Amino acid sequence: MFGLTSCRLAACSTGAAIMPRMKLAHALIVKSIAETLLVAGLAVGFYVSAFPPTYHGWGEITPDGVAGWAVNSADTFERLEVQLFIDDKFVAGAIANQSRPDVVAAGWAGDEWHGFKFSSFSVPQGAHTARIYVLHRSSDGNRQTLQLLGNPLDFAPDADGRQIRPLRF
Numbered sequence: 001m002f003g004l005t006s007c008r009l010a011a012c013s014t015g016a017a018i019m020p021r022m023k024l025a026h027a028l029i030v031k032s033i034a035e036t037l038l039v040a041g042l043a044v045g046f047y048v049s050a051f052p053p054t055y056h057g058w059g060e061i062t063p064d065g066v067a068g069w070a071v072n073s074a075d076t077f078e079r080l081e082v083q084l085f086i087d088d089k090f091v092a093g094a095i096a097n098q099s100r101p102d103v104v105a106a107g108w109a110g111d112e113w114h115g116f117k118f119s120s121f122s123v124p125q126g127a128h129t130a131r132i133y134v135l136h137r138s139s140d141g142n143r144q145t146l147q148l149l150g151n152p153l154d155f156a157p158d159a160d161g162r163q164i165r166p167l168r169f
Contacts, residue, residue, distance in 0.1 A: 050145050052136060055080070056108060057096070057149040059132040061166040065119030066130050069103045070096040070149055076110035081135040083146065084118045087128050091121050093135070127156050127167055 052074065059068035070080040083093045100115035108114075116132075130153040133146035154167040 049138065050136070050143060051147055055134045055136070055147050055149065057082075057114075057132070057134070059130070059150050059153055061130070061153050061155045061164060062117075062119075063163040063165070065117060065121065065164070066132065066153065067115070067117040068132060068150065069100045069108075069114045070116065070132075070134050071103065071109045071114050073108070076108070079113065082116050082149065083133045083135055084121070085131045085133065086121065086123060088131075092118050094118065122161060123157055123164075125157060125159075125161075127154060129154050 052072070054072050054074040055070065056073055057068060057070035057080075059066055066084060068082075070082050072078045072080055079095050079097045081093060082096050084091045094116050096116040097113050098115035098117060099112050100109075101112045103109045103114050104112045132149040132153075134149055136145045136147055137143070138145075155164045156167055157164050
């Protein structure tokens with residue numbers, strides 16, 4: 001009987017020693033999960049503020065340049081600043097404030113003044129890639145980010161360099 005009692009007591013004392021360790025392990029796991037969720041929330045919050053998902057638009061190659069439209073769906077009357085990059089080099093910037101009745105008719109904007117056009121640039125012969133970006137300034141003005149509008153546009157100038165034509169790959 002004495003051996004059974006001490007075994008029970010030993011089991012109880014060993015179990016009592018394991019319980020605090022298990023509680024500590026569970027507390028550390030919960031803490032790690034909470035920290036991971038906090039960091040993920042901060043990262044998503046920063047990403048959404050730096051690259052708002054509310055910018056929409058499109059660009060296309062025209063015979064005399066690049067044209068398109070840009071809208072902020074959070075403020076459909078805002079005029080966005082767009083920038084043209086050709087072969088990853090800045091070429092020009094403009095405010096998207098030209099008439100595009102098709103954009104308002106499609107329900108993208110509150111008015112028709114969201115178009116842009118870049119036509120005064122020259123490039124050497126050969127294939128080139130144009131990208132249109134919207135310039136986003138943070139609310140405090142300390143950060144600026146560029147958000148790609150639509151898809152990259154591949155084009156080449158004609159032989160005399162006066163017109164450009166889209167390339168299809």
